Amino acid sequence: MTVELSPRATELAEHARQLLAAGGYNGFSYADLSEKVGIGKASIHHHFPSKADLVLTVVQRHRQQSVEGLAAMQQHLGDDPQAQLSAYVDYWARCIRDGSSTMCICAMLAAEAPMIPPEIAAEVRGYFQDLTQWLAAVISQGQAKAQFKPEANAPVEALALMSTVHGAMLTARALGDPDAFQTIVRAAIHRLAA
Amino acid sequence: MTVELSPRATELAEHARQLLAAGGYNGFSYADLSEKVGIGKASIHHHFPSKADLVLTVVQRHRQQSVEGLAAMQQHLGDDPQAQLSAYVDYWARCIRDGSSTMCICAMLAAEAPMIPPEIAAEVRGYFQDLTQWLAAVISQGQAKAQFKPEANAPVEALALMSTVHGAMLTARALGDPDAFQTIVRAAIHRLAA
DNA sequence: GCCAATCGATCAACTAGTAGAATGGCTCAT
DNA sequence: ATGAGCCATTCTACTAGTTGATCGATTGGC
Numbered sequence: 001m002t003v004e005l006s007p008r009a010t011e012l013a014e015h016a017r018q019l020l021a022a023g024g025y026n027g028f029s030y031a032d033l034s035e036k037v038g039i040g041k042a043s044i045h046h047h048f049p050s051k052a053d054l055v056l057t058v059v060q061r062h063r064q065q066s067v068e069g070l071a072a073m074q075q076h077l078g079d080d081p082q083a084q085l086s087a088y089v090d091y092w093a094r095c096i097r098d099g100s101s102t103m104c105i106c107a108m109l110a111a112e113a114p115m116i117p118p119e120i121a122a123e124v125r126g127y128f129q130d131l132t133q134w135l136a137a138v139i140s141q142g143q144a145k146a147q148f149k150p151e152a153n154a155p156v157e158a159l160a161l162m163s164t165v166h167g168a169m170l171t172a173r174a175l176g177d178p179d180a181f182q183t184i185v186r187a188a189i190h191r192l193a194a
Numbered sequence: 195m196t197v198e199l200s201p202r203a204t205e206l207a208e209h210a211r212q213l214l215a216a217g218g219y220n221g222f223s224y225a226d227l228s229e230k231v232g233i234g235k236a237s238i239h240h241h242f243p244s245k246a247d248l249v250l251t252v253v254q255r256h257r258q259q260s261v262e263g264l265a266a267m268q269q270h271l272g273d274d275p276q277a278q279l280s281a282y283v284d285y286w287a288r289c290i291r292d293g294s295s296t297m298c299i300c301a302m303l304a305a306e307a308p309m310i311p312p313e314i315a316a317e318v319r320g321y322f323q324d325l326t327q328w329l330a331a332v333i334s335q336g337q338a339k340a341q342f343k344p345e346a347n348a349p350v351e352a353l354a355l356m357s358t359v360h361g362a363m364l365t366a367r368a369l370g371d372p373d374a375f376q377t378i379v380r381a382a383i384h385r386l387a388a
Numbered sequence: 389g390c391c392a393a394t395c396g397a398t399c400a401a402c403t404a405g406t407a408g409a410a411t412g413g414c415t416c417a418t
Numbered sequence: 419a420t421g422a423g424c425c426a427t428t429c430t431a432c433t434a435g436t437t438g439a440t441c442g443a444t445t446g447g448c
Contacts (some may be wrong), residue, residue, distance in 0.1 A: 008427080015365045024307035026220035029403065043428050045405065102304065107361075108301065110368035111305050115217035120368075128368040153380045159365060160358060167301075167361025171353060174304035174322040176315075184354045187346045191385065202393080205438065223437060237394050 009047040009094070012037055013058050020058060021103045025116045052117040055109075059120060070134045081142030082193060088121070089165060089185040090130055096169070096178050103120075103173065107166040132158045134166045148192045157192070164188045199251070203241040207252050213250060215297045217267055219310045248313040249303075253314060256299055263287045264328045275336030276387060279329075283359060283379040289373050290363070297367065301360040326352050333386070342386045351386070358382045 005013060015036045019028035030051070034041045048054035058080040070088070077083040095101040106127040113121045135158035142148035166182040200209065213222035224245070226236045243246035264282070271277040289295040300321040307315045312324045329352035336342035344351040362378040 006426090015333050023219060023220070024306060024445055025298040026217070027306060028310045030405085035322065041404090042406080042430080046427065049405085051404065093325060094299050101306075106368070107364055108202045108305055110219060110364040111302055112221060113370075115221045116270065120412075122205075125370065128365065140277075151385045156377060156381050159374060160362075160381050163353060163361030163365045163378050163380075164358045167357030167359065168354075169302055170360050171357045171363075173307045174318050176298070176307075180353060183350060184357050187350050187354050191345045199390095224439085234395050235438085236396080236440080240393065243439085245438065293425075 005061075006047070008039075008082065009057075010045060012039075012047055012054070013061055016054055017058050017062065017105060018101075020055065020105045021101055021108060024108050024112050025055060025120075027110070047145060052120060056117070056123060058098070058118050059109065059123045059127070060096075063130065064122060066127065067130055070131075074138075076135075080143065080147075081138045082147050082189070084138050084193070085142075085161075089182075089189060092148070092165065092169070093182045093185070096181050102178070103169050104166060107169055112165075128162070131155050131162055135161055150192060161188060196344050199255075200241070201228050203251075206233075206238060206241055206248070207255055210248055211252050211256065211299060212295075214249065214299045215295055215302060218251060218302050219314075224237075244353075246314060250311070250314050250317060251301065253303065253317045253321070257317060257324065261324055264325075268328075274341075275332045275339065276341050276383070278332050279336075279355075279383050279386070282329075283383060284378075286359065286363070287376045287379070290366060290375050296372070298360060301363055304360075311337065322356070325356055328354055336386070344386060355382060355386070 003137040010071065012033065016028070016033055017038070022028070030041045030044050030098055033044060035043070039043075044054070048057065073084050073087050077087060079130060092104070096103075106124045109116060109120065109124045110128070132155070136154045137156050139148055139150060139161075141152060143154065152160070165185055165188070168181045168188075172178050172181040204316045210222070210227055213226055213230070216222070224235045224238055226251060231238075233385060237368065238248070242251065263285070266379065267278050267281050271281060271382075286298070290297075300318050303310060303318045304322070307318065314342065326349070332352050333342055334348040334353075337344060346354070359379055359382070362375045365378060366372050366375040
């Protein structure tokens with residue numbers, strides 16, 4: 001299940017992730033990646049035979065790291081659901097503020113879903129399902145501890161919160177105001193609190 | 195301010211809007227549009243000298259129609275803020291369900307903001323500002339009539355609701371489930387109600 | 389006879405991907 | 419230990435197709 005990557009392949013995947021976050025699937029070329037990494041275009045094809053292979057690997061890595069990161073949060077803050085949600089959104093707030101990742105690549109690719117290779121769209125769907133499941137579990141847990149008093153049931157609240165987070169990334173980009181993200185998601189979490 | 199378009203230019207802009215909604219700025223070409231409309235590629239350049247001109251016109255039209263549509267809602271349902279919000283999200287729910295527009299093109303272009311011509315990004319920003327302003331006014335109005343009891347102030351609630359709506363479009367696409375949109379946005383509006 | 393609209397032909401630049409040849413580190417039998 | 423062979427990695431050069439855009443000619447309505 002876990003994808004094993006050579007150092008060079010890892011470097012390529014990491015730079016591809018940045019390009020993907022900036023412009024989406026059709027927003028970057030092998031030439032762009034070639035220039036960023038300082039390697040011949042043909043060499044990229046040795047590590048990733050096709051562009052679909054490359055992007056699929058990037059999405060798989062992002063999904064896997066996400067699952068691991070969320071699990072780590074649950075382990076560290078297992079008894080405090082509200083702190084878990086805050087840690088989740090603060091992670092993205094930090095990424096957006098420091099510019100290391102101004103957008104989740106799966107939100108990016110979700111927008112392009114009708115036009116990208118189906119196997120990539122399937123992996124993006126998996127990411128959304130993973131995230132929804134985690135959020136629903138945390139919200140349900142917080143409900144049991146009377147930390148949250150959600151208006152709807154946990155799965156729906158999870159979908160709504162996830163949508164708000166991804167939408168806030170769009171809003172921050174559209175307005176050219178990175179701080180807007182934090183303003184929006186903080187309000188969304190605060191609204192859940194009892 | 196209002197853009198005057200010939201019938202053919204209107205037809206081109208309309209088909210371009212659909213292609214834009216499906217794949218974004220880099221997700222369609224003049225050849226695609228040429229085939230859809232049944233016109234030579236060179237003829238498109240007669241109506242819209244460059245791709246940036248074409249897309250800018252499409253976005254300007256979308257923004258203008260949006261402003262007019264929202265104003266019409268306010269006129270019809272001026273005394274019922276909650277009905278206004280419902281009408282707004284129901285409009286999109288209908289578009290997504292019948293497939294006539296499965297995504298707001300400004301949400302699409304917001305994701306690509308770092309990579310598209312600046313004048314288009316500026317127009318997208320204008321759309322987001324218009325929408326935020328309208329939502330804030332409606333929420334503020336509903337607050338005055340005790341229909342809503344927002345947790346945050348109206349401008350922040352407006353940003354959050356807009357983000358949820360756009361994020362719900364992403365979620366529906368990622369999951370391949372058009373109904374998810376309505377589920378999410380209905381919950382978001384219900385949460386505002388007193 | 390003017391002028392908007394359309395066309396086919398063509399452009400240079402870019403796209404993902406391929407072919408074939410170097411490079412150099414690794415193992416392994418001698 | 420040494421040389422032979424293997425294999426991953428990289429390169430230059432190239433392909434065939436697509437991109438947005440231009441040119442000049444043709445059409446047809448006013």
